[in-house]
Amino acid sequence: MGAFPTWVAPVQVKVLSLTDRTAERxxxxxxxxxxxxxRAESDTRNEKVGFKIREAQNERVPYMLVIGDKELESGDVAxxxxxxxxxxxMSLDAFIAMLKEKVDTRAL
Incomplete structure (x- = not known):
């Protein structure tokens, strides 16, 4: 299966938590x-981050947000x-602005 552009992808963003402490965020x-x-999903399973990233890449998800302790403290997202x-x-607001631009302009 090919990779869909962001605006049509079944899952546009996958939010990956690194620890149980970051799962709620x-x-x-x-x-x-x-x-x-x-269209967003979160992955809060107790798995290694490399495994979660690889799975999201195999699912052809356009964006992954990784939330660890550092991001939890700063309020940013990786x-x-x-x-x-x-x-x-970057800040969550900056990411949302970037996502909005990609979706609104139907960027490839």
Whole structure:
């Protein structure tokens, strides 16, 4: 199965928690994105982060937000983009603005 553009992907964002402490924040972000009509899922399973990232890559999810203790303290999210890998930490608002731009312009 090919990789769909962000605006048509069945799951646009996968929120990955690194620890049990960050699982609640991951679910909050998932709920916030879903309330904004983005298709998001969270993965709060007790698995290694590399495994979760690999699974999301195999599912061809356009964006992954990784939430660890550092992100929990700073309020930022670590963003991974399909095909580009880690694009760095940014505020959740900045990520949502970037996602909105990709979806609204139907960027490939």
């Amino acid at each position: 991951a679910k909050e972000i998932e709920a916030m994105l879903n309330a904004m009509d983005y 963003v991974r983009e399909r095909g580009k890998g880690d694009i760095g930490a």
